[in-house]
Every structure is written in C-alpha cells, then in structure tokens.
Amino acid sequence: MHKFSRAILSSAILVVLSSGFAIADPWIAGVTPRLVGRGVTSEIVISRWRHEASELVFYPPGMTAPEYSNRDEGNRPPGIRCVETELDADKERLMCRLEVAADCQPGEYPFRVLTAVGLSSMGTVHVSPFPVIEEGETKVNTNDRVETALRVEPNVTVLGTLSRSAADDIDCFRVAGQAGDRLSVEVDMVKMGNDLRWNPVPDGYDSVVTVLDPSGKRIAINDDSSLNRQDPLLSVKLPVDGDYTVILRRSMFVPEERAYAIHIGRFFRPLAAYPLGGPAGEPLDIELLGDPLGSVSQTVTPPQSPGTFAYFGEATLPLSLRSSPFPNVLEKPDQLETRVPATPVAINGILAGPDETDRFRMTVKKGVPLQVRVWASALGSPVDPSIKLRRVDSSGAVGAVELEADDAKRPDRDIFGGQGDFPETFDPSVVWTPKQDGDYVLEISDPRGFGGPTHVYRIEIAPPVNTLHIGLSFEGYKPERPRKTSLSVPRGGTWTVRLSLYPGQGSNIKGPIDLGVEGLPAGIQMRSPQMPSLQSVWPMTLVADADASLAASIIRVTAQPAEGGEPFATVNQQNLQRVSYSHYPWRNIRVDRFAAAVSEPAGFALELKAPKQPLMRGSEMTIPIQILREPGFDEPLEIQCELAPRGVGTSPAEIIPAGQNTANLTLSASANAKLGSSPLYVMATTTQARGGRPGSKVRGDTELGSERVRVSSDVVSIEVAEPFVSLSSEPQSVRRGNTIEYRWAVKQIRPFEGQASVSMLGLPVGVTQVGVTPTIDKDSNEVAVQLEARDEALLGLVSELKCDVQFSVGGVELQLRTGSGKLRIDPRLEK
Structure with a gap:
C-alpha cells in the first residue's frame, strides 16, 4: 500500500512553470478501482496523471438521475470525500484515499480534481451498499468453470475483470441457497466503462449473466434489462437447497479487457413501482413489483420539489419515481375507460397484458395548451409507449385521432448538449392545444404488443411551465476539454464562457433577462451583460482576484426576468459522453451543476476596448487588442474572437509573436447583420500546451486532452447600425x-x-x-x-x-x- 501525504492547497510543490504560470489542464484517462464500499476508507488511482492534486471536488448525490433530481437531494453533502492524495515518483499515477460514510447513497459519484493549473476533466467512482471484495483471479481463465468458481457470501460486491485473452474469459461465482430463498444478481459493466478515448472503441462492454442450479441446470439468464439498460439484472426464487453458480461473460467475445462489478445476494429486487410517483410532499402508497417472492406494499413521501427522485431499497440500483405538483389518477382495469376528473393531473397505469390499450377520458378547453409527457422508459419501465388523443363528439362517441405521438426528440424531453443513448426519448412528450371544448379520450399502448405486471407508465398532463435550460459549450463526439466543461479562472485573470440557452418544451421566455451564479469560490466574481431577449448563446465572464486562494466549488448558474418580467424556472445541465462505440456514446454522465475554481496565474491578460462608433451593415472595422504580459512571460499567443453579433464575420485566428503586445481584430458586417447592441469578446491561448509528458513529441499531450492556457478579454458591447x-x-x-x-x-x-x-x-x-x-x-x-x-x-x-x-x-x-x-x-x- 502506498503511503499518502496530505495535499496542501498552498503547497510550494504545485506543478507550475518556473515562472509561476499555469500549465496544461489535467485530464483523467482512467480511474481504478471503479467502485468502493460504504463505511470504509478506500484507495483509487487516477492513471496517466502528472499533476499534484489539492482535493477531489465531488458533485452532490442525485444529480445523475434519468431526469433532474429534486433540489432538496441536490443540496445534500455527497457522503464521500477525499482525505489524502499522492502523486507517484514517476508522475504517472495519482493515488487518492476516499472516506465513504456508512449512510452514503449508493450509485455513481462524478468528481473533478483540483490542481494548481485548474480543474480536471470529470471522473467518476461508484459506491456499493455491500462489502466489496476482489475477484482474485491471478491467472487468466482459472475461474471459468463451475468447479473453480469463486465462493462468495450473499450480499457482496465482487470487483473483477474479463481479461484481454485469446479465449473468452468467463467468471463464475458460487453462493449457497435454500429452497424458497431469493437470489439477486446485478452487474455494472457499461457503467464501469473507463475508456475515455474518443475514437472507435471495440465492443465488449455488453455482458450476460446466467444462474445454474446445484445440478448445473440453467434457471435464469439476462443480457439487457429495461431497468439496468445494457447491464444484466435478474432475481430468481431458488427451487432447492444447495450451491448455485452465477456465470458472467460477454454477450459477444471481443479480446478487450473489461472491468466490472457484480452484486450477488438475497436482497429484495423489485423491477417497478406502481404508481410511478405522486403529489409532492404527500405520503404515497406504492406497490413494489417484479420481485420473485412477490410484490411488497410501501409508503414513500415524494420530495417537495418536483422532479425525478430515487427510491432506494436493499438493491444497488434504485427505482426512479416522479414527484409532481398535481394529483394522481389510477387506471381502473375493470372499465373500458377511466374518467379523469380534471387537469392538471398525473395518470398512472399498467399495460398488464399483450396488445393492451388503456383509455382515459378527460374534459379540456379549446385553445388552452397542455403538455402531455409520458414517463415509462425514462424511469426504467419495459414499456415503449405510444399515445393517441381522440375527440369525443356531442353524442359521446369517440372519433378520429387529433394527435398521435411515439418517440420523442431530445429537446422534447429537455435534453440539451448531449448525444447518444437516452431512454427518455422512447417516451413521447408533446404540447397539445385542443381544437374543441369538451371531452377527449387519451389512449396509451405499446406498439410492439408487449405487456406484463411490471409494464407501468405515468402521464403528466399540465400547462407547460416556462423553463430555461443553461448549458456550457458543447462539442459533439469529442473528448471533454476541461477548460470548456469546467470553469478554471487564473488568479488575477479573466475567463469568459459561452453559455448555451435552451427554452424547455412549450416555454415562451421573454427578455430582458439577468444572469447570476450561486456558490462561486471566494475571490471570483461574475459579470454578464443583461440579455435583451432570449438568446441561444450568451457570454458569462468570471474574474478572479489577484490574491484569491486556489479553491473550487460546485456552482449553479441562475437566470431571472428583469423587473416586471414573467417568471420562469432555471435548470443547469451538462451531459458528458462516456463509452464510445464507433464514435457513438453508449451513455452520458449528467449533472445539474457546474464546477468552478481559481487556478495559478496565466501570465498574460487581454484588453479589448469597445469601439466608439457603430459597425455599419456592409462595412468593416478594425479594433485594437492590447496584450498585457507579466514579467517573465514571453510566449507566442494565438488570438481569436469567440463571440460576435449574428451576421458579423471576424478575422481568423492570428499568431502573435513572442514579445509582441498588440494585435488587431477586424469585424465585417453583412448587409443583413443583426441590428442593435450585442456582446463581443476575444480569447488568447498559448500556441502549445505546456507540461507535456516525458517522451512526447510536443510539449502538450493531446491524447490526454491537454489544453493550452486560455485567457479572455472582458465582454464589450458592439453596436451594429444601418449604413450612413x-x-x-x-x-x-x-x-x-x-x-x-x-x-x-x-x-x-x-x-x-x-x-x-x-x-x-x-x-x-x-x-x-x-x-x-x-x-x-x-x-x-x-x-x-x-x-x-x-x-x-x-x-x-x-x-x-x-x-x-x-x-x-x-x-x-x-x-x-x-x-x-x-x-x-x-x-x-x-x-
């Protein structure tokens, strides 16, 4: 075991240039092990790492739920913290010692590493509710038979690896059971994906689990599951006393090493809850369905804040439920239709049999828009829902379809700045404006004809709520670049980012709008011009005091209407892609906060002055840029405009030679450039990433995602006017x-x-x-x-x-x- 030395934020051995200026961004190439237990102190290692670390900044729990977790959960402390770090002598690995509280919520915990040069890219570590042991396979393919299976006690998590070998590596586990007992198995392999290269990654994350009885007969098998996605999950009632064998293997053999965690035990494993949610803050009776020993009744209280929340029982993977500000209506299976008394409402039902269609009759007002949003796949249900809304004529007869919806696009489900596999998109979400007063019938079915006792669904029907989603700059199908996805501000420097602004489905948000930030580290201030109306992109500038301490925090960007404006809700979201397959991400890490930090000085600053005259449509204008260099900083810089008014072209990136302190920005307005005042700023970067790895051909190792040092000017206002x-x-x-x-x-x-x-x-x-x-x-x-x-x-x-x-x-x-x-x-x- 490595001996750890506590990392002190003010330590003199932080990795900086000899001049004291910041070097390239730290990038997490991998984390091992991928999972730790509760109530113990564990060690993890960040590989291919070269920076001293000050701390690990964990995001609060509940931030990676299928939708946005309620704010009460989001404000809880993580229950996991780093107490010590040590960079090994070869500067190749960072060892981190983690303390995990005994009541720490199980699941995946995103974090960033704070260093003198700023925040790292995002890493994650999982927390298991069970004791954690190692597979212990010292030689490849030694536990791939029943006779050599690793014996485990129930309710344990085994960390293992399907090795990179010529023959398929199969891992077997033996557990004793009695007739009538429950045996539950959950696997985390895709979730353990640790390969963050953004190039085609061979398959091999998809696994399958089989359970054999004492005679060797197969009694259960699972590959994918609606609840656990690509990872297996099963629970079975044992038929006889004896030793049972759990077999884990790839669903398709690929000679690539794959780490996993397999949870084996007698824990209660429901597959669904009914109903799938209830009124916020009120006790709710639910049935937990799908466990092989039968359903169980439970009373839960949905959080006061609306949204998706996690129900944790004995299993590692929780069930997802909804907290909503309106009443529940439950289907009446013995009737052709279920009457909905009024809207807003949350309709709940079960497609209990094949080719089943459930119908609900409700009364609505002509021309009053309603958001109809289905919750099924998004919450782990096996239902792939489709809905139809039919008019009811004056005689009470059900007529033609007025609206039909099946799968949704990502923006329909308020998913922005992400690519890949989102189960929410299997659930329709539409804004419906009825064409007549009176009754309509809502039909829901699964076009595949599937049905069963766990095929639960929920439909929330209410007027759309004005919601503004705020994200950071998104680059599709590329590795995470920490300087864009986290906010590290050089001490005494300025850092401007382009916020992406997305109105939620059915939202009508008007300006002017003021931005703010909650939770910034001490010594950082935010500046942002008032937004005259909702824009798709808007700048936010963070400025760090010259004497600010190196520190980090989890922040939330807020927005609110200027005085007298119509209120709206604000949601932050960031989707970071994980586990690519031919450039297609299998999963995303989603958080609803951002990370900000103070880092070491950059060594230079920019001064951009607003022009005294408007920029005319059809004209060009040149603006001077002043480069302010600290003593000892004499590197070439690349300067480029990152935000300009719509229809205004900017001069291409320009290399400013070492020692030169001036540059120019040329603006060219088209004949239809946007009139009025708009924000403008420029960014300067060093021409090479600093702090390259030993043996690399360039000073920065681009494979690790190292960034060049970046500093922005203040945001200035540029006026575009009609020509003279x-x-x-x-x-x-x-x-x-x-x-x-x-x-x-x-x-x-x-x-x-x-x-x-x-x-x-x-x-x-x-x-x-x-x-x-x-x-x-x-x-x-x-x-x-x-x-x-x-x-x-x-x-x-x-x-x-x-x-x-x-x-x-x-x-x-x-x-x-x-x-x-x-x-x-x-x-x-x-x-």
Missing part, C-alpha cells in the same frame, strides 16, 4: 480607349461628419479607376467615379460592381461596401 449611405446606379457603358464618369446615386440613411472617399470594386482587367478619388458628405446625392478602359479590357457586360466607401468618424476608420452596378465594355471605334 447606400449607393445605386443604372447600367452604363465605356468604349476601349475612352474614359467615362461612372455615376452613382447616393441615398442618405444616417448623417455623418466630414467626407468619405469612394472607390469602385470588382472592375475587370483593363478597366481602372483614374483621377482624383471622389468624396461624398452628408449632403451628397450623387458621386462620379472616373473609369478608363484600355484596349486589353474584355468586351461584354460586367456585373456586381460595388463601391468601397471609407469614413473616418471619431478617429475610427470604417469601410462600407455598397451598391450593385453594371458596366458594358464596347469595342474601340475605328477612325
């Missing part, structure tokens, strides 16, 4: 060898001071502008440009001629491109 003038012309002609005055009509749009010069653009070869450059002022209604056609000018019609009008206003140079002219070039007249 617009020019137009009639088609004109010139003969070779002649000179003409090409005349443009000048339309005055906004007054301006001084004079502007006019030059023509797009002239063909052989035609040039000659003479004194003409000018216009605020009173001009025409301008003539002198053109000369030489003998080499091509004959024919030239279109799309434009003018470059150059203004100098308040010391700012503006270039306006306007007009659309035509010029016909004729042959020289013969004498």
Whole structure:
C-alpha cells in the first residue's frame, strides 16, 4: 500500500512553470478501482496523471438521475470525500484515499480534481451498499468453470475483470441457497466503462449473466434489462437447497479487457413501482413489483420539489419515481375507460397484458395548451409507449385521432448538449392545444404488443411551465476539454464562457433577462451583460482576484426576468459522453451543476476596448487588442474572437509573436447583420500546451486532452447600425480607349461628419479607376467615379460592381461596401 501525504492547497510543490504560470489542464484517462464500499476508507488511482492534486471536488448525490433530481437531494453533502492524495515518483499515477460514510447513497459519484493549473476533466467512482471484495483471479481463465468458481457470501460486491485473452474469459461465482430463498444478481459493466478515448472503441462492454442450479441446470439468464439498460439484472426464487453458480461473460467475445462489478445476494429486487410517483410532499402508497417472492406494499413521501427522485431499497440500483405538483389518477382495469376528473393531473397505469390499450377520458378547453409527457422508459419501465388523443363528439362517441405521438426528440424531453443513448426519448412528450371544448379520450399502448405486471407508465398532463435550460459549450463526439466543461479562472485573470440557452418544451421566455451564479469560490466574481431577449448563446465572464486562494466549488448558474418580467424556472445541465462505440456514446454522465475554481496565474491578460462608433451593415472595422504580459512571460499567443453579433464575420485566428503586445481584430458586417447592441469578446491561448509528458513529441499531450492556457478579454458591447449611405446606379457603358464618369446615386440613411472617399470594386482587367478619388458628405446625392478602359479590357457586360466607401468618424476608420452596378465594355471605334 502506498503511503499518502496530505495535499496542501498552498503547497510550494504545485506543478507550475518556473515562472509561476499555469500549465496544461489535467485530464483523467482512467480511474481504478471503479467502485468502493460504504463505511470504509478506500484507495483509487487516477492513471496517466502528472499533476499534484489539492482535493477531489465531488458533485452532490442525485444529480445523475434519468431526469433532474429534486433540489432538496441536490443540496445534500455527497457522503464521500477525499482525505489524502499522492502523486507517484514517476508522475504517472495519482493515488487518492476516499472516506465513504456508512449512510452514503449508493450509485455513481462524478468528481473533478483540483490542481494548481485548474480543474480536471470529470471522473467518476461508484459506491456499493455491500462489502466489496476482489475477484482474485491471478491467472487468466482459472475461474471459468463451475468447479473453480469463486465462493462468495450473499450480499457482496465482487470487483473483477474479463481479461484481454485469446479465449473468452468467463467468471463464475458460487453462493449457497435454500429452497424458497431469493437470489439477486446485478452487474455494472457499461457503467464501469473507463475508456475515455474518443475514437472507435471495440465492443465488449455488453455482458450476460446466467444462474445454474446445484445440478448445473440453467434457471435464469439476462443480457439487457429495461431497468439496468445494457447491464444484466435478474432475481430468481431458488427451487432447492444447495450451491448455485452465477456465470458472467460477454454477450459477444471481443479480446478487450473489461472491468466490472457484480452484486450477488438475497436482497429484495423489485423491477417497478406502481404508481410511478405522486403529489409532492404527500405520503404515497406504492406497490413494489417484479420481485420473485412477490410484490411488497410501501409508503414513500415524494420530495417537495418536483422532479425525478430515487427510491432506494436493499438493491444497488434504485427505482426512479416522479414527484409532481398535481394529483394522481389510477387506471381502473375493470372499465373500458377511466374518467379523469380534471387537469392538471398525473395518470398512472399498467399495460398488464399483450396488445393492451388503456383509455382515459378527460374534459379540456379549446385553445388552452397542455403538455402531455409520458414517463415509462425514462424511469426504467419495459414499456415503449405510444399515445393517441381522440375527440369525443356531442353524442359521446369517440372519433378520429387529433394527435398521435411515439418517440420523442431530445429537446422534447429537455435534453440539451448531449448525444447518444437516452431512454427518455422512447417516451413521447408533446404540447397539445385542443381544437374543441369538451371531452377527449387519451389512449396509451405499446406498439410492439408487449405487456406484463411490471409494464407501468405515468402521464403528466399540465400547462407547460416556462423553463430555461443553461448549458456550457458543447462539442459533439469529442473528448471533454476541461477548460470548456469546467470553469478554471487564473488568479488575477479573466475567463469568459459561452453559455448555451435552451427554452424547455412549450416555454415562451421573454427578455430582458439577468444572469447570476450561486456558490462561486471566494475571490471570483461574475459579470454578464443583461440579455435583451432570449438568446441561444450568451457570454458569462468570471474574474478572479489577484490574491484569491486556489479553491473550487460546485456552482449553479441562475437566470431571472428583469423587473416586471414573467417568471420562469432555471435548470443547469451538462451531459458528458462516456463509452464510445464507433464514435457513438453508449451513455452520458449528467449533472445539474457546474464546477468552478481559481487556478495559478496565466501570465498574460487581454484588453479589448469597445469601439466608439457603430459597425455599419456592409462595412468593416478594425479594433485594437492590447496584450498585457507579466514579467517573465514571453510566449507566442494565438488570438481569436469567440463571440460576435449574428451576421458579423471576424478575422481568423492570428499568431502573435513572442514579445509582441498588440494585435488587431477586424469585424465585417453583412448587409443583413443583426441590428442593435450585442456582446463581443476575444480569447488568447498559448500556441502549445505546456507540461507535456516525458517522451512526447510536443510539449502538450493531446491524447490526454491537454489544453493550452486560455485567457479572455472582458465582454464589450458592439453596436451594429444601418449604413450612413447606400449607393445605386443604372447600367452604363465605356468604349476601349475612352474614359467615362461612372455615376452613382447616393441615398442618405444616417448623417455623418466630414467626407468619405469612394472607390469602385470588382472592375475587370483593363478597366481602372483614374483621377482624383471622389468624396461624398452628408449632403451628397450623387458621386462620379472616373473609369478608363484600355484596349486589353474584355468586351461584354460586367456585373456586381460595388463601391468601397471609407469614413473616418471619431478617429475610427470604417469601410462600407455598397451598391450593385453594371458596366458594358464596347469595342474601340475605328477612325
């Protein structure tokens, strides 16, 4: 066992450059073991790691539920904390000692590592409610037969590995049981996926479990399950006394090493709860269904805050239920239809038999929108639901279908900034505006014709609630980049991120809107301009004091209407992809908070000043950027604009040589650029990631996702306005060898001071502008440009001629491109 030394935040041995400036972001390549037990102190190792660590910052529990957990649960302390860390002598592994409370909620715990250079990418560790033992297979394929199976006591978690071998590795376990006992088995393998490379990863995470009785006869088998997704889960009533064998293997052999945790015991394993939720804060009687020894009645109290919550019993995997602010209606199986007294309502039922359709009759108002959201697959039910809404005519007869819905798109289920497999999308969710007053019949069925005692569902019907979802910048099918997915602010520096803003289904959110942040580390302040109306992207700037301590916290970005605006709910969400298969993520880690930290100084800062004049549609403008370098920092920098108004182009990324302290940003507004004031900022990065691994060819190891050091300017406001003038012309002609005055009509749009010069653009070869450059002022209604056609000018019609009008206003140079002219070039007249 490694001897640990406590990591002190103010330690002088933090990994920084000799100048004291921050180096590349830490990136978690893997965590082993993937699971620890409760009530004990355990060690985990982060592999391929090169940074001293200050602490592990854990997200509170309940943040990775199928939907968003209630806020009460989200505010609970994690029940797991890191007490010591040590970087090994070769700077290849970080050992972390974890203390897990005896009452720590089982499940997966996301965390980030705080270092001097900022927060790491996200890692996770699982917590089991049972004692944890090792598989102990010292030689490949030694416990792949009944005779060599590892004997275990009931209610235990075994950590093991299906090895990378030429022949399929099969792991066997022996457990004693008596007739009438329950034997439950749960496997975590996909959830243990530890391969975060974002390139095609071979299959092999999908496993299957078989149970043999004492005679060797198979009595149970499971591959996938609606509750545990790609990982097996089963529970069986034992027929006789004796030793039973549990066999774990891949569902398809691939010679790749796969870690797993298998939970074996006599624990109560229900597969569903009915009803699937109830009114918030009120006692709810539920039936726990699917256990081989029969159903069990239980009373639970849904949390006060609406949302999805976890019901934990004896098993490792909880059931997911709903807390809602409206009453339950339960189906009446002995009737053709169940009457719904009123809406809002939560309808609950069971598709108990094959090809069953359940029907509910309700009275609604014409033109009043209702959100109809089904909860089944999202909560682990085997139902793949489809719904239909049928009108009822004046005679009471059920008529044609007015609305039909099956699978949902991710935004329908309020899933943003994520890709991959989301079971919620099997459940329909629609905003329905009835076309008549009176009764409608809601039908629900499973198009596959499946049904059974655990095929539960819930349908919540209520007016849509205005909800704004806030996410961080999302890059599809790419590894996590910590500087974008966590918020590490250099001490004394500025860091701006683009928040992604998504209205929930049926939401109508109006501006202006103010942003805020809850829970920032001491010494960090947030600045963000007021949002005039809901935008898809908006900047948030974090500024760290020069004397701020290196620290981290879990934060929540808030939004609220400006004074007098209509209120709305705010939800944060971040979906980070895990376990890819041909670039397709099998699962996501979802959290509803973000992480922020103070890191070591970057060594440089940016100063961007707002232009004194508006940027005209169709014009260009150049803005100076000042680079403020700390003594000892003399690296090249790459500068790029990361946010500009819609329809405004920016100059490409530019490399600023070492020692240079100025740069320029050129803005180019299209003719239909968005008018008004919009935010603008630039980002500077070092040209190479610092702190590369020994032996790497570059200073930064891109395979590990190392980032270059990044700093932003403050956000400035850029005004886009109509141009001062617009020019137009009639088609004109010139003969070779002649000179003409090409005349443009000048339309005055906004007054301006001084004079502007006019030059023509797009002239063909052989035609040039000659003479004194003409000018216009605020009173001009025409301008003539002198053109000369030489003998080499091509004959024919030239279109799309434009003018470059150059203004100098308040010391700012503006270039306006306007007009659309035509010029016909004729042959020289013969004498």
